[in-house]
Amino acid sequence: MARIPESEIKRLKQEISLQRLAESAGIALKRHGADVVGLCPFHDDKTPTLVITPKTNLWHCLGACQTGGSVIDWVMKAEGxxxxxxxxKPEL
Ligand SMILES: [Zn+2]
Structure with a gap:
């Protein structure tokens, strides 16, 4: 199978809103400075440790996961x- 072109990966990372992906997964996000924060869906989160930066379209879990990345990393982790x-994925 052909490799996914780098340009296509770049397009996905830029054009797909992480915030929208998270919200469509039912995560309530609150604005916090330049970021939006919410409960991390990838671990049993009690305090909002999921940080999404709309400007860079990157996310990070400051809690148990200690991981993050792009929309692609999000979908990989969300769906295994x-x-x-x-x-x-069609949503990407
Ligand atoms: Zn987490």
Missing amino acids: ISFRHATR
Whole structure:
């Protein structure tokens, strides 16, 4: 199978809003300075440790996960799928 072109990956990372992805997953986000914060869906979160930066379209979990990344990393983690599979998701 052909490799996913770098340009396509770049497009996904820029054009798909992480904030929208999170909100469509039912996560309530609150503005916090330049970021929006909410409960991390990837661990049992009691205080909002999920930070999304709309400007860079990157997310980070400051809690148990200690991880983060782009929309592709989000979908990979949310659905437990591979990078290749994530780039082919219809919502991306
Ligand atoms: Zn987390």
